[in-house]
Amino acid sequence: MAEAALALHNIVKTYKTVRALDGLSLSVERGTIFALLGPNGAGKSTTIKILTTLARPDSGEVRVAGLDALKEPQRVRRVIGCVAQRSGVDVDSTGLENLTLQGRLHGMGGAELKSRVSSLLERFGLAAAAARIARTYSGGMQRKLDIAMGLIHRPEILFLDEPTTGLDPEARSDLWDEIARLSTKGLTILLTTHYLEEADRLARQVAIVDRGRVVTEGTPESLKAELRGDSVQIDLASAATLAAIDRCFEAVPGVHDLQVTGSTLHARTDHGATAVPPMLLALEAAGIRTSSVRIARPSLDDVYLRYTGRTIQEAEREGRQ
């Protein structure tokens, strides 16, 4: 088997007193789209910085395209492209100038660079705006220019750090199509996101990152399949402890993985539609009032909840505090 495109082993990275990465390990096959899924502050961007030679870990091994990234960063830089979270577009230059300079920094030139630049501008629908200052571009256009710059030197591996953050829904779905198309050409893509939908839609492999570690990984389907049955969410109108709820479900068969986040009770059942009426009756009997119920097929959100004990939205709120 060919060596993995990316391999991280036991990476630790500390910023002053904050441990951003706490023994993170990861392996990404060649030619696949791999998503790092987690809330802001989980360590995704730090992972990208280390893989792209921008930062050095305190300890651990980093291999990129079969090279030791800590010993040979310069060789790694030739085979990777990166679209950073906060963009790298020089907004005072035109799209054409941005792309051309990026090509030159990778040692390209002459007719080859010229044709590569114009084909990328064409491909990302930027040809008409090529001579305009990038400051005048929409968010979606700037992101596309970012991606074109990341691809100019035909890298083996492309990093996309939160590629659709800050884009409106239309631009987001447009970009998803572009990213999906890239993967058909043997390019390895490592994508970070805190949108479950994005990972679900684009990635062949997903690793869930929480507090600087990978808590679980697999295909989106296998992760969801681990969660038996349907997800049931019941909004509680009166306060209740998990223990009390657990007791009242003893008589209801097939209810498991109980968790309470805020005033919402999360549960998994083998068959949601038949389990809900007895669940509600049991809560009612125990004096716990309910306000609404939702039944859904398992999503990556449920996977995240199961492995970290909180929803992504909660983790984001925590991260902001």
Next chain:
Amino acid sequence: MTLFRESWYLMGRLLIILLRQPWYVALTLIQPIIWLVLYGQLFRRVVELPGFRSSSYIDFLTPGIVIMSALFSSGWTGMGVINDLDRGVMDRFLISPVQRTAIILSRLMNLSVITIVQSLILFGLGAILGARYPGGPIGLFVLLLAAILLSMPFGALSIAMSLTVRKEESVIGAVNFVLLPLTFTSPVFMAATLMPGWMRTVAHFNPVNWAVEAGRGALQATASPGAILLRVGLLAALTIASGWIATRAFRSYQQSA
């Protein structure tokens, strides 16, 4: 070779941006022009003081203002670096295989172009106001060389500071609290012979003084070639030392990333 090719392309970007905002160039010239015109008038009779050793104040002032404006332009170099850091442009360069030295060198090359253009405009304005020099074209060449060699170390230090501190305020602070005192303890406005004794001692170690003495000395044909060479050599040595510091600052930036 790669280093120069890469620096050249990176400088190209900076020059194009500069040409798109010519008002910015004009803006940076307003202050030195005010100095030149107002001080030139205000202190016209200062040359009558015994020991001034110059017969026309505008002759005296013009090379001083050229050096002073080169100094302040170099101080602002770090602002562009902070811009690049804030916008993620710097990280994009650092992820590419471009040499780190080229990123610094391109800014210094761009600064040299700015310095030459500014110096020639100010020198021309001085001539319009009546400045005349026996030093001729060689004198002008030495003045330009001194201006560039002064702007290199301060440009490199400004870059180094912006890479370590990463705040616009600190660049602004440094320009005001370091460059202004350096200017006033040098013979930009006043002949060294008329400075208080302690100030003259300080001036010996002041690079701004070296640049002014070299440029003005060559233009007015009052300094010996040896004295000029010594000062140019000191400035060159300072350039090399500051370039080394700026490269170190890059390393510290990457370690803190």
